[in-house]
Amino acid sequence: MKKTNLQSSSVTVADVARHANVSKSTAARVLGGYGVTSEKVRERVHASAKALKYRANELARSMTTGKSKTIGVVVGDIENSFFGIAVRSITDVLNANGFNVILANSDENFDVERDAVNVLVGKQVDGLIVAPANRYETAHLENLKTLNCAVVLFDREIPSMDVDTVISDDADAARNATEAFIAAGHRRLAFVTATIEGGREDNGKWRIPTSSVGRRIDGFLSACKEAGIAEENSLVVLNSDPDLGLGASISKLLDQPERPTAILASDSIVALEIFKQAQKRDIEMPDALSLIAFHNADWTEVTRPTVTVIDQPVSEMGRWSAEQLIKRIEGSAEPALHHVMKMKVINRQSVTSPK
């Protein structure tokens, strides 16, 4: 009555070895698929393993090999379809290569991100893919170099860090989109993002923690400036009041007497909110309001008007980051790569000249 066979506790290599009448190391060699073993022993061990319902303890394996075959992925918000697609492509590549993914949401909050990274490192992940929430905070990532942990930055660079990074050409894309607005005759423009304000820098420039958004704003403003648009007509709308949410900022924007005639939305969630609010106010699109959105979200071709978008190669970015991470884990020592992917505009119906 002391030791029931059916009990839950796990069957180990030692148990299998005993049952198969071989040494622990021989059983381990067969079960772990390494070293050399004879056909005969292999069969015997496998049979015993099956009989005892042996399952390898990957934790123990990781302990001794120093490889956990686990990757940490830290994104801003998995609910955002941009990250949904990214995570999908990342896990696809990683799983295909025998890695598992621990997912963490930073909620675009740096403290959460740092904690997540630390926990993941504690779990001995072999590598990390992170979309850093703040391009001015690097300590938690710098630390990784010391440890045996590869990193790839996804969608957002950290200028001061020399690590593999994949981004898209945010500034160029934003500039092009803005120029398209201006070419169509717009003189009152706005860029809208859900990013929370990071204050201003000494030179008076916005301090935008989210690097991709920061670069988009740069592109937007430089195009406006070049075209001689006044500052008050090249608005940058941030999520100024996190309590009220972005909706409040957009309400304010649309309710002002001289509201912009063209808006560049930093992502599809922002674009959707603009769309909703414009409809509620009976603001005719595109005649009374032109719109271009970053990210070719699925719904953008089904609205009336359909939405002109800047198509980010999200899956490709995800794939690249995963593949690059694997290369590093396998020991690649080439200089850090900084991969910039081109975005392309998909012209649909939401842009016209202001009426």
Next chain:
Amino acid sequence: MKKTNLQSSSVTVADVARHANVSKSTAARVLGGYGVTSEKVRERVHASAKALKYRANELARSMTTGKSKTIGVVVGDIENSFFGIAVRSITDVLNANGFNVILANSDENFDVERDAVNVLVGKQVDGLIVAPANRYETAHLENLKTLNCAVVLFDREIPSMDVDTVISDDADAARNATEAFIAAGHRRLAFVTATIEGGREDNGKWRIPTSSVGRRIDGFLSACKEAGIAEENSLVVLNSDPDLGLGASISKLLDQPERPTAILASDSIVALEIFKQAQKRDIEMPDALSLIAFHNADWTEVTRPTVTVIDQPVSEMGRWSAEQLIKRIEGSAEPALHHVMKMKVINRQSVTSPK
């Protein structure tokens, strides 16, 4: 030159102990936050830990405690906003309770799901939340009972399994929606899903592996039958040709001479595809085609017409599953719970009587 201090390899409890001039076990007690230690020693150890940049190895910790503080989550497709929201709420609850989440995509494929579950068990997860792709396959989940691994089924029950499960009232909701169509005068209806056909059962009924979809079909058909709708006018459209994709099935449906006047879409992705194809064919909605969709996706209030949806309490379901799992891990031995959440219809503009 033999042992550089700056080298990557990790600082262990033993290192900290040596540096602080205490025994390994004392250092471990302080660092692990268990047992009793004196104030003085505690300070000294923490100081040493900081000086040496000690980081606990959670793998080793898990090895000895038998708790990995890690949960496996297996969903059909993280790109689907339904699962995106679910994963978000699940990870939120789990993280708040000190657990991490390993995410796996089954791609609605049973073999992938089984492999994923096995890998996760190998990684010694404390529990699993899974949206099983196939309600007729249970072996991989039955096994978990023997092991020290809690399970909660999410969104899909497995009738033969007595485990904690959270679903929504799919059959009722589908029946109600169908009855609404019929009450509006529709006599040619269709239910469309991306699920792949599982053949027919002996009694001639559809064999639908995805349990939630199966129950929705039951509800749809029973409402049709009750209203005396002929079989050829209560179509169930599956993704019959996985190579061509669901789009092909929908094309066929819409191109047939006597196409349905009302469609119930099994999820928002299906609904979006129907919307796109209807627009392409200039099928006026709702006059020429009424539509109700499961899942209150964000874009459904921005189309023209806006889409009447069956709102699933996705976040609540996610939260419930995570909370229930934690209870089990903490040792709750109450009988398995089978939690059914009510869905509610949000009436918008996509339903009218057939013209």
Next chain:
DNA sequence: ATGAAAGCGCTAACAT
């Protein structure tokens, strides 16, 4: 309150 020693399940080095 602290220390010494054993052990989690596996792989790695070194025999034979």
Next chain:
DNA sequence: ATGTTAGCGCTTTCAT
């Protein structure tokens, strides 16, 4: 080709 031994970094007895 197989066996023996010694760890990985931590927690957990059991002493003191």
